[in-house]
Amino acid sequence: MTAKRYLITLLTAVLAGIATIAILFCAHLGMPWWPHHLIREVRMAKHYMARSVEGPTIWIQGGSSAWFGFDSPQIKTETGYEAVNLAFNVNMPTEFCFDEIRRFAKPGDVALLALENSMYFRESLSSYAADEISIWAPDYFWSLSLSRKARFLKSLPWRKALAGNLVRLGQLTGAYNRALRPIDEESLIKNLHDQWNGSYSGEIPVYYNYLTLNQHGDFVQTDHTLWRGTHDYNLMGTAPVSDEIRQDLEEFVSWARANNVRVLLSWLPMARNAKLDLENPKAIASMDRIVKFADSLDLEFLGDPEEYVMDIELFYDTSHHTTAAGASERTRRLLPHLKQALSITDIHE
Amino acid sequence: MLFFTPIFLFAFLPIAWLVFKGLEGRTPNWASIIWLLAASWTFYAWALPIHLLWLLGSIAFNYICSIGLARNTASASGKPLLVVGIATNLCLLGAFKYSGFATETVSNLFGLNLTPPALLLPLAISFFTFQQISYLVTTYREQRLIAKPHEYALYVSFFPQLIAGPIVQPGEMIPQLQSERFSKVRLEDFALGATLLIIGLGKKILLADNLAPIADSAFALSSASEGSSALVAWTGLFAFTFQIYFDFSAYSEMALGLALFFGIRLPENFASPYQATSVIDFWRRWHITLSRFFKNYLYIPLGGNRNGVFRKYANILITMTLAGLWHGANWTFLLWGIAHGALLCANHLWRKTPFAIPSALSWGLTFLSVSFAWVLFRAESFSSAALYFQSLAGSFGIYGTDGSSLLEFLRSLEPMEAWKSTHYAIHFLGWYPSVINGVHPGHFIFSEPVLSLMQILFAAILVFAFPRPVAWLANTESGKPAFSIKAAVLSAAIIALIIAQSGSFQSTPFLYFRF
Structure with a gap:
């Protein structure tokens, strides 16, 4: 074989290899199977709630500290706004989080972004998020820019795609329907209503499950192992605010302003512990970087971080998850600022 | 810069090669050599530019030595010059690479409290030192100046072999740089x-x-x-x-x-x-x-x-x-x-x-x-x-430090975190054969x-x-x-x-x- 012919053969074989990988990747996209059901079902339930609300609404978004950390019924009672908690996991890309609000928000609504500190500084997409999104939100992947698509693919472990393809194969053989088929949306909504009405007869898992949501999307179960560790809430680093959050929040704010949606920021609830020192120069500098970034977009934080430092008894299972009492306390501390912000620029009056 | 990084594979290498190819037939050999030198020194200095000073200094010193050797090999001063050249190379290598180790050893042996010198080890010093020693020895033996300055500099600095070898003998590379065929890229190559x-x-x-x-x-x-x-x-x-x-x-x-x-x-x-x-x-x-x-x-x-x-x-x-x-x-x-x-x-x-x-x-x-x-x-x-x-x-x-038997060890196996999703997929699809003597096949395989x-x-x-x-x-x-x-x-x-x-x-x- 001549060198020229060899190089042509090599190039053809490389293209065939890349095509095979692309086919296997596409085949695994949107192939829901356990253990991805949990987050997928939570999202479906939250979308159902989001579709159901009418009137001016406060859309809560952030990581799981937002999912666990708000008392939305209290917000509704105190502000008169509907409140829907769309948050579920800190690893989700911020663009994805904001897209969740963009799906439902309408003129006159409020986006309350309670992002975790790490979300301002992170530079990479977690493999967990890439895997989950591939399984239950493939449309998000297709909506990404080319550079973000490349980053997404780099974050996706190949073994996860392999597993997805095995499940796809199981779909062809019928094994999937016998063992792994997820719940359909109709049944999910029925179960959700049964749970709210107290008539659900099945077993309710303790953790990360759509049956642990209240009617606003807040997490309500609290019988889990208590967390009593230490955490600095990602304030001791020196990383600048990442380009990703800059771009995503800028775009979101511009979209919100164009659509008459007010954007407000909240600090996350933090447990008083040995590692948390808001007086430390590094922590002060980190908070300063976040605030300056918010100022650059003309965004307002509701209160100061110190106001959301709470007793460790109000937290359970992780440093970022509050108990129901913790969520209520955090919301109580937030409400004066929220009400003040809404009355100052109340777009409905 | 590592060979497998995107910056090397998709930026440095294509640019280096395309310019080299562009020079083919249009310019004399020395232009291609100068281009490869520039590329090699960029490659070397990428992580820490200060390293380049040591490389350039070492190249200059050894080339000057080789000129002296080529001129003096017939006289008695040739051998001392060779010794000085080799000794200087080895002393520098020793100072950078072994002074900390030597200080620590002396401190431990004699109970002294000596502080190791804080020297930044120049990248690839072990490789380029040896390559230059072999050049000095070859020059001494052949009693002639083997390469022109730019040829010698490329012989030492050529980026594919600069960092971790192979340690090339002058005769293996310099004649190629001097050949008519150099700078003419063949499709076979x-x-x-x-x-x-x-x-x-x-x-x-x-x-x-x-x-x-x-x-x-x-x-x-x-x-x-x-x-x-x-x-x-x-x-x-x-x-x-x-x-x-x-x-x-x-x-x-x-x-x-x-x-x-x-x-x-x-x-x-x-x-x-x-x-x-x-x-x-x-x-x-x-x-x-x-x-x-x-x-x-x-x-x-x-x-x-x-x-x-x-x-x-x-x-x-x-x-x-x-x-x-x-x-x-x-x-x-x-x-x-x-x-x-x-x-x-x-x-x-x-x-x-x-x-x-x-x-x-x-x-x-x-x-x-x-x-x-x-x-x-x-x-x-x-x-x-x-x-x-x-x-x-x-x-x-044998199997564990707790003295467990083989069967106990096999029963205690768990799938690795990275493979859990694959394991679960097979498990929930019901594709595993049944548990054998208390050992789950999936837990074993993964x-x-x-x-x-x-x-x-x-x-x-x-x-x-x-x-x-x-x-x-x-x-x-x-x-x-x-x-x-x-x-x-x-x-x-x-x-x-x-x-x-x-x-x-x-x-x-x-x-x-x-x-």
Whole structure:
């Protein structure tokens, strides 16, 4: 074989290899199977709630500290706004989080972004998020820019795609329907209503499950192992605010302003512990970087971080998850600022 | 800049090659050499530009020395100049690489409180120092100036071989730079170079970097927990044995491939060393250019085998001890060198006996001896190495350190975190056969020990059953490149697997960069 012919053969074989990988990747996209059901079902339930609300609404978004950390019924009672908690996991890309609000928000609504500190500084997409999104939100992947698509693919472990393809194969053989088929949306909504009405007869898992949501999307179960560790809430680093959050929040704010949606920021609830020192120069500098970034977009934080430092008894299972009492306390501390912000620029009056 | 990083593969290399190709036929050779020099110095200075000062200073000093040698070899002043040149190179290497080690040793020996000098080790100093010594010696022997300044600078700095070899003799490269054919890129060279580069990338990323965590965790576990099970220790030992081969030979093959892009043929550095049937044979196949350097510039000048049996073995021991120390300023490297020296002596002595060992047995003994010696090379300290040997001997348990039986051990296996999704998919689809004697097949297959052993087995098959890439890609009779569909498909498969693995790929520098 001549060198020229060899190089042509090599190039053809490389293209065939890349095509095979692309086919296997596409085949695994949107192939829901356990253990991805949990987050997928939570999202479906939250979308159902989001579709159901009418009137001016406060859309809560952030990581799981937002999912666990708000008392939305209290917000509704105190502000008169509907409140829907769309948050579920800190690893989700911020663009994805904001897209969740963009799906439902309408003129006159409020986006309350309670992002975790790490979300301002992170530079990479977690493999967990890439895997989950591939399984239950493939449309998000297709909506990404080319550079973000490349980053997404780099974050996706190949073994996860392999597993997805095995499940796809199981779909062809019928094994999937016998063992792994997820719940359909109709049944999910029925179960959700049964749970709210107290008539659900099945077993309710303790953790990360759509049956642990209240009617606003807040997490309500609290019988889990208590967390009593230490955490600095990602304030001791020196990383600048990442380009990703800059771009995503800028775009979101511009979209919100164009659509008459007010954007407000909240600090996350933090447990008083040995590692948390808001007086430390590094922590002060980190908070300063976040605030300056918010100022650059003309965004307002509701209160100061110190106001959301709470007793460790109000937290359970992780440093970022509050108990129901913790969520209520955090919301109580937030409400004066929220009400003040809404009355100052109340777009409905 | 590492050969497998995107910046090298998709920016540096294409630019370097396209400009080189653009100069072809339009400019004299020196323009292509200057361009390659600029590219090589950019490559070298990429991580830390200050390093470049040392390289340039070293090149300038040695070239001036070589001018002196070329002029004075006929007179008596030639030899002293050669000695000064070599001594200066070795002193600089010693100061940078061994001053900390020497200070620490003296402090420990005499109970002194000496502070090691804080010197930043110039990248690749061990390699470019040796290459320049060989140039000085060659100039002295040939009694003429072998290269023009830019040719010499490129001979030392050529980026494919600058960081980790091969250590090139002047005669292997400089005539190529001076040839009419230089700067004329041939498609055959390009195709062969691309294939070698891809195979090297595959060996590094798909094999060495996947074996590294197995070896790292075994050696870390052994020293951290004061001994590990024999199973973990043997797995770790073989993982490292194959890791270091794939890692270093990958670099060498990439270097050969990259050099071919520019029409330069570099010497091979590895010739299937683990197929060796004796330790003497092993050192003819492992890091060939370094072995050759030590043989030509240390062993033979010491007298080689010319001054009687005792001196021969003493020379072997001295040479191998210094070769060990060349790898790093640590007693473990020194001991590794001594161990190989002793093995070589034993091998030479055995050859004098009338006994013959069947080749399969001699291969097995050689492989095991070399593998055992790697413990000294890989361990952080003497005590860690000793502990590791105890672990290999089963002093802390065979399967686990808790004295569990084989069945208990098998029942305790859990799937690895990285493979859990695959395991769960198979499990929930009901594709596993039933539990056997309390052992879940999925837990067994996807457990760390079994997956590690499977990786090692795969690596072993590649090492023992396949020819080395350079030989595989050449016509056995003419020695010219032999392109085949098999080579194209293998190269494409490697690229596809690298792309697929890129999500979980954690790049690690080449092991030999530290030397």
